[in-house]
Amino acid sequence: MKTSVIVFPGSNCDRDVAVSLEQSLGTAPDMVWHGMTDMPSSDLIVLPGGFSYGDYLRCGAMAAHSPIMRDVVKMARDGVPVLGICNGFQILTETGLLPGVLIRNNSLHFICRDVSLRVERNDTLFANRYEMREVIKVPIAHHDGNYFADDDTLARVEGEGRVAFRYCGAEGQIDDQSNPNGSLNNIAGVYNDTGRILGLMPHPERLSDPALGGIDGKGMFESLLQTVH
Amino acid sequence: MKARIKVTLKTGVLDPQGKAIKNALGALGFEGVEDVRQGKFIEVELDQSDPEAAKTEVDRMCRDLLANMVIEDYDFEIEAA
C-alpha cells in the first residue's frame, strides 16, 4: 500500500504520523514536499498536524493554496482516500473538501490532553477496526479546533451521518463537560459525502504506541490496511 | 496604492474571541457593552497605479485567501499613495 504524507512549511506531526503509518502498514510513506506540483500515485494521502505557515491568517488557509494541493484535491475528488489530522483537517475545510470550519477554542487557550471519543461510524475505511459507539482515548493538541458550520450545513452533515467521532465522557455520553473546545454537537471529526475523506482534530498517531500511554489511535491506521488496496 | 481591508465574521457565526473580550470588558468595569465582534484589519501595499485595477485585484485577494467566505465577509477601501 502506497501512502503519501504532505509536508508543508510548518508541519510538525509529519514524522509522527509517518512512524505510525509505517508501524501499522508495514511500509514507510512518501514524504511529499508541498512545493511539488505532481503527486506520486498513492492509495492514501495524509495531511499531517502542525502549524502550516505558522497558522497565520487562518489555520490551514495558506496551505490550502500550496502548489501540491491542486493535485491532492483532484485525487481526492477521484476517490483517493485522504486523512487530515488536526492542521490537516483545517486544511481540508479550507479547500472545501470537508464542510464547516474550525475556529478558536471557546476557552481561547491551546489545549493538549487526552480526550474520549465516541466512534459514530465504523463502516468506513478509517474506522472499521472500531466497534460502533466504542469509546476511545486519543489526544488533542490545538488552539483552533472548535467545529462550526451554519445550520444548513450542520443539518446536512448530521443527516447524512457524516460525523466520524464526537467528544464524549468516559461512558460515551455527549455533553458540554466532555466538549473540550466548544465544537457544535461535540464534533471531533467528519467525513465527506463518500466517506473516503476524513478530517479530525484528535491525533491518533500520538496514541499508537503502548510506551506513550495507549494504542487506541492505532485502529485508524490498521483499518486502512484492511480496506485500501 | 494601499488597500485597507476589513474581514468580519458573518452574522450568526460564533465569535469566541469577541465573547471573551466582552466578558473581560465587563470585568474591567465597562458597563453597557452589548456586543463585541472581532475581525481582522489587513493593510496591503500595492505597486499599482490604477485604482480600478487595484480594486479588482484586492477583491480577488480577499476571495482567494484573506477571507474564508464560509464564515467571513470583507470590505475594503483603496487609497492612492
Next chain:
Amino acid sequence: MKARIKVTLKTGVLDPQGKAIKNALGALGFEGVEDVRQGKFIEVELDQSDPEAAKTEVDRMCRDLLANMVIEDYDFEIEAA
C-alpha cells in the same frame, strides 16, 4: 452606538503574519504586493447615547484591553446606532 476599532502594529514592529500573507499572495500569483500588515478590527456595541462619553470610554477600553500598547496602536470611529 457602535465603535469600530482598528488595532495595528506600531511601525517597525515585526509582523510575522503580514510577512507570511505577503509571501502567500506572491505564491498565488499576485504581483506587486510590497507589504502586508495584519491587525485587528473590533466592533463594540455600546449602550451609550452620548458620543463624547462613548469616545472616552472606547479610548479607555483600547488602552486597558484591546490594544497592547507596547507594540500596537489603535484608532476608532463611533457611529450612532
Next chain:
Amino acid sequence: MTEAAIDIEKETGSAITPELVAEHGLTTDEYDRLLEIIGREPSVTELGIFSVMWSEHCSYKSSRFWLKKLPTTGPQVICGPGENAGVVDLGDGDAAIFKMESHNHPSYIEPYQGAATGVGGIMRDVFTMGARPIANMNALRFGSPDHPKTRHLVSGVVAGIGGYGNCIGVPTVGGETNFDARYNGNILVNAMCVGLAKTDNIFYSAAKGVGLPVVYVGSKTGRDGIHGATMASAEFDDDTDEKRPTVQVGDPFTEKLLVEACLELMATDMIIAIQDMGAAGLTSSSVEMADKGGVGFNLDLDKVPQREANMTAYEMMLSESQERMLMVLRPGTEQAAEEIFRKWDLDFAIVGETTDSGRLIVSHSSEGGVVADLPVAKLADSAPVYERPWVKTTPPETLDPKDVKTPDSLLGALAQMMGSPHLCSRRWIWEQYDHMVMADTVARPGGDAAMVRVHGTNKGLAISCDVTPRYTQADPYEGGKQAVTECWRNLTATGAKPLAITDCLNFGNPERPEIMGQFVGAIEGMAEAISALDFPVVSGNVSLYNETQGEAIPPTPAIGGIGLIDDVAKRANIALTGSGDRLIVIGANKGHLGQSIYLDVIAEDAKGAPPRVNLADEIKAGNMVRSLIHAGKVRAVHDVSDGGLLVAIAEMALAGGTGAHLNVYEGDLPAHAFWFGEDQGRYVLAVPMQNVDSILDQARALALPALKVGRTGGDKLSIEESGGIALSELREAHEGWLPNYMEIS
C-alpha cells in the same frame, strides 16, 4: 580592505560625550580601558559594540570569577560551558545538547513576546550545535497572586511559551512555577531546551580559516530590542512601566523553517562554524566566532537583509531581531547552501569573509565606508572581571518543630496546602503546551521528571528543573546545594541515571555586597553537591540586577538536569495503582519545618533554617531507589519535596486515582512535623507485598532509614482512625486553584 582609520566626526557629527558613555552602561574606568585598547576615540558604532560586549549579560563580568568554581567535567561531558550549549554523551553515538536561559526583563515588559522569544532563543542555542530540539522546559516565578499584575503576567507568559514551542513542534514537557511576593516587580522566565545530536556531527562556533565566506541566514534585521543586552543588565526603576523599549516579536514559523534548513545543511559537509544571533545579535556572534577561530571578520552591512529603511550600522550591529544565524561556510559551497535556505523561504546573504587581520572591520556605504575597526581578541576577552565585595548571608536558627502551630486536623491541613498556590496542580499551564508532539513523550508533566524517548531507540532522557527559592533566600549555601540535589533526586525517582545540569542563576544587584554574598553562597553550595553527585554543569546563564526599587528577588539558581535510562519500559512513575501495596519511606524523617510549605500555609510564618542535605545519604538512597526501579521491585516512586511526606503520598494517590491508608505516627516528633516536614533525601515507594521484606533488609544493610507508613487502596486518603479525605475532594482542591484564579480577569 585596509585598516582604515575612522573619520569620527563624519560618522557621528560629534565626539563621544561622557553622557553617551554613561547611557551605554560603561563606567569611566571601563571607557578608559576601551580607549587604551583601541588607541583612539571610538565611533558611536564602536562604542555600541563595546557596550554590549562588556554588558553584564555578555561578559559575565560580575559572575565569571565565581562561575569558575563550578565543576564542569566528567567522562559523560563532550562539551562543557563556553559554547552555545553543553553536550553530553548518551552512548551509541547519541548526544544530548542542552541549556537554560533567562528572559526575565522582556517578559515583565511584554509577557507574551518576552516569553516566546525566550523559548526561541534557547532553541537556537541548541540547534545551532547540530541538535534537533526534542524537549523544552520552563521555570517560572511570579509575584504574589494578590498582586494586580500577576494574573496578566501568568496568562501572557504561559501563552507565549506555548505559542512559540507549540508552533515549532517541540514538546514542552515540564517545568516549575512559584508564586512569591518577592517577585512582584521582577518575574523570572527561564527556558530550557534539550536537543539530540550525533556525537560525530556536532557544530561549534570557531571560525577557523581565512578567506571563508561569512553567511547570514534567517529573518531580516529590524530595529528590534536594540540594547536588550544592556537592559538585561540594568535594574528596573520607577519608569520602566512607561519606557517600554522596543520589544522583540517572535516568529516561531520562521524559526521552524530555520531549524529544518539548518539541520538539512548540517547533514552535508558545508559548515565550518555556526552561531545563533542572540543577545547583541550580529556583534556578539561575529566577535565570538572570529575570536574562537583566531581570525578577523570583514562585514559589509550593505549586504545584511534589512526589514526597515535607513538602518544605521549602529542599529544593525546591536539589533536583536530574532530567528537569525551566522555561519562560516566551506568556500565553494555557497550556492548549494543558498538553495537549501531558499527552499525554506529564508533569507541567505554572504555578508563578509574571514581575514587574517584579527580585526572586526565593519563597513556600511551609506555611512561613508568603514564604521568600526576593532581588535577581535580584545573585544572578546578584555572585558573587565570584577571580584565584587560580598558578605556571607547569616542563616537563621533551626526551628524546633515543637514551636510550630499544630493543625486542627492533619488531613484538613493537607487539603489546604494542596489547594494553595504553592502546591496546586500546574495542569492549567501544561495543558496549554503541546507536551506530546514528536510522539516520544513517555512521561508527561505532572510527575517528578519528564521523560522523552531517544527517537528510534528504547532509551529515555529524563529532564527536571528545580530550585526552592525560599530555601536559597534563607541560606544560599544550603539552598544551592539543595537545588542541585533535588534535581538529581527527581531524575533518580524515574529510574534515570543523572548525567549533567545546566543552570540559570537569577539574582539581584551584584554591586550590593549582600546580594553578591548570596551569589557566592549559592555557587559554593551548588559546587559541593555537583562534585559529590558527579553531576557537572555543562552550560548556563546568569541574570543579575533582578531588582525593583532596591528590592531584590530571592536568590534563584534554577537547575535543569538530564538523566538517562537504557529502557523506557523500566521507568517508574508516581501513580499509585491497585491495592495492597505497602508504602515505604526511604530516608530519615526528622520533622524539619523551617521554611516549609506547612509553615507558610498553615502557620503563616516563614522562619528557620532550610533543611540540610546530607550528600552521602542522598547518594546511598538514590542509588538504592534506582536499582530497585531497574529490578522492577517497586510499583511507584515519588521523591519527597515541597510539603513533605503526606503531600508526596497525596500526589501519588491523585496521579493514579488510588487511595491509601496511612499508619498513625507513633514516634517522638509532633505528628504534623512528621507528615509535613521537608527533610531531604527521601523517597516514597509503593511496593508489592512480596518485595517489602527484601527492600527493608537492603535498606538496613546500607544503614538507610526505611519506614512502612501505610498501604494502597480505596478512593480516599486516611490516617487510620480518622475518617479520611475523599480523593475527589482532594482533587478538587488541588486542581481547582489555578484555573479558578486565572478565570477572574
